[in-house]
Amino acid sequence: MRIISEKTSNGVVERVFTINDLPGVLWTPAAESIDQPLVLFAHGGGQHALAPKVVARTHQYVTTCGFAVAALDAPGHGDRPKSEADQHFVAGLRSRMAAGEPVGDHVARYNAELSARAVPEWRLLLDTLESVNAVHGRIGFWGVSLGTAIGVPLLAVEPRITAAVLGLAGNAGLAAIAPRVSVPVRFLLQWDDELVPRDAGLALFDALGSPEKTLHANPGGHAQVPAVEMESSARFLARHLAGAKPSSLSAGSG
Amino acid sequence: MRIISEKTSNGVVERVFTINDLPGVLWTPAAESIDQPLVLFAHGGGQHALAPKVVARTHQYVTTCGFAVAALDAPGHGDRPKSEADQHFVAGLRSRMAAGEPVGDHVARYNAELSARAVPEWRLLLDTLESVNAVHGRIGFWGVSLGTAIGVPLLAVEPRITAAVLGLAGNAGLAAIAPRVSVPVRFLLQWDDELVPRDAGLALFDALGSPEKTLHANPGGHAQVPAVEMESSARFLARHLAGAKPSSLSAGSG
Numbered sequence: 001m002r003i004i005s006e007k008t009s010n011g012v013v014e015r016v017f018t019i020n021d022l023p024g025v026l027w028t029p030a031a032e033s034i035d036q037p038l039v040l041f042a043h044g045g046g047q048h049a050l051a052p053k054v055v056a057r058t059h060q061y062v063t064t065c066g067f068a069v070a071a072l073d074a075p076g077h078g079d080r081p082k083s084e085a086d087q088h089f090v091a092g093l094r095s096r097m098a099a100g101e102p103v104g105d106h107v108a109r110y111n112a113e114l115s116a117r118a119v120p121e122w123r124l125l126l127d128t129l130e131s132v133n134a135v136h137g138r139i140g141f142w143g144v145s146l147g148t149a150i151g152v153p154l155l156a157v158e159p160r161i162t163a164a165v166l167g168l169a170g171n172a173g174l175a176a177i178a179p180r181v182s183v184p185v186r187f188l189l190q191w192d193d194e195l196v197p198r199d200a201g202l203a204l205f206d207a208l209g210s211p212e213k214t215l216h217a218n219p220g221g222h223a224q225v226p227a228v229e230m231e232s233s234a235r236f237l238a239r240h241l242a243g244a245k246p247s248s249l250s251a252g253s254g
Numbered sequence: 255m256r257i258i259s260e261k262t263s264n265g266v267v268e269r270v271f272t273i274n275d276l277p278g279v280l281w282t283p284a285a286e287s288i289d290q291p292l293v294l295f296a297h298g299g300g301q302h303a304l305a306p307k308v309v310a311r312t313h314q315y316v317t318t319c320g321f322a323v324a325a326l327d328a329p330g331h332g333d334r335p336k337s338e339a340d341q342h343f344v345a346g347l348r349s350r351m352a353a354g355e356p357v358g359d360h361v362a363r364y365n366a367e368l369s370a371r372a373v374p375e376w377r378l379l380l381d382t383l384e385s386v387n388a389v390h391g392r393i394g395f396w397g398v399s400l401g402t403a404i405g406v407p408l409l410a411v412e413p414r415i416t417a418a419v420l421g422l423a424g425n426a427g428l429a430a431i432a433p434r435v436s437v438p439v440r441f442l443l444q445w446d447d448e449l450v451p452r453d454a455g456l457a458l459f460d461a462l463g464s465p466e467k468t469l470h471a472n473p474g475g476h477a478q479v480p481a482v483e484m485e486s487s488a489r490f491l492a493r494h495l496a497g498a499k500p501s502s503l504s505a506g507s508g
Contacts, residue, residue, distance in 0.1 A: 191460070202456070205471070206445070217459070217469035228493075232486070239482075
């Protein structure tokens with residue numbers, strides 16, 4: 001793990017890092033705490049770890065909840081090199097949008113491909129943060145849209161994550177993996193989502209194996225999640241990530 | 255409005271009253287405030303205004319949110335006389351349950367009938383509370399299951415109510431009225447509700463005319479709404495009932 005830059009503002013320490021060629025950012029409270037939860041923040045499609053919306057939200061998590069937050073650029077996003085598949089996706093997206101065609105299936109296929117690349121990266125990040133003693137408390141996950149395409153398969157294989165905010169996604173591939181998710185989940189759904197058919201979102205929520213899961217649905221399109229849901233999902237994570245990290249999991253992981 | 259009894263405990267004043275033959279309860283903070291919201295609390299089927307669960311929740315609203323709360327016994331509930339229709343419903347419910355038959359349609363038909371009787375009673379209550387200067391701030395509504403069967407048609411005709419918690423209900427009759435509801439709504443849905451088919455609950459949420467509405471769905475049966483939803487719905491009401499009452503509505507109502 002190589003620290004590229006470090007700065008502190010408004011009580012938040014921001015460290016831009018790379019792990020091998022993998023770029024990411026770690027935000028921590030200037031005054032760290034013993035049981036400080038860590039939230040893995042997976043950005044949406046077209047964003048990156050230092051996009052203004054991501055930074056605004058992660059700063060809020062650090063300052064109002066006392067979380068540490070770690071984000072990675074998704075494959076093909078931010079300054080990461082774009083593969084042939086990445087370029088093919090963008091070209092396909094543009095041509096479909098120009099033709100006024102639906103893009104949901106196209107996005108879902110691409111996100112599944114990104115997810116296969118991203119899941120091992122998030123596990124490597126966790127291994128690395130543990131190896132440098134940067135994990136003090138419980139670990140949560142925040143990721144909607146592309147973040148959920150990555151989050152569902154990540155949660156299915158990663159026992160160190162104990163609660164997750166997901167949503168704005170749904171397709172048969174994700175629904176097939178979802179029964180293996182068992183941690184408490186807050187699931188955001190936009191009732192008039194132009195990218196995700198309502199029934200596909202409801203089916204993904206239904207398929208989640210978690211005994212404790214809550215669907216929050218609001219009117220509006222894919223990008224119109226009400227601000228109050230952000231505050232509410234922060235409370236959800238704070239509730240589930242309070243206290244010391246489960247020793248049985250942290251001992252066996254790595 | 256005749257006060258039958260009045261007592262104060264833990265900072266809550268509880269007044270049991272009748273309006274003509276209509277029995278109800280008004281809970282207020284011992285220290286009332288100028289903009290104090292009023293929440294109309296419509297109990298579920300088989301309950302009544304002084305049932306222990308109702309009293310526990312309304313006390314919480316008074317002590318933690320500073321609301322005044324008013325509840326009425328629904329027709330045929332509590333000590334109110336049971337009509338032939340009421341007796342017919344209970345007998346039909348028992349025989350269906352003994353035969354292991356579904357009861358959802360039977361309950362929905364009866365609730366629609368109760369609702370036709372109850373809506374004018376709630377409006378009379380509001381008129382009466384205004385006439386004795388007991389309404390200081392904005393007015394909200396809390397009612398799930400039977401409370402929603404009453405709440406949807408009440409909200410459709412009653413402009414004095416400015417926010418509502420609804421849920422645990424859904425049928426074609428309610429969905430037909432729901433487009434006339436326009437205030438912010440929190441809608442609770444139990445994913446495995448044995449009385450309300452999931453699609454019927456989703457369809458009622460969909461049909462609500464409110465531009466601002468949020469569905470909260472959780473796993474479990476009709477009576478298994480998680481405690482955290484109660485705290486969350488209190489926050490929802492507190493957010494929407496803060497501030498002075500809209501003068502345009504209070505002036506024209508009655």
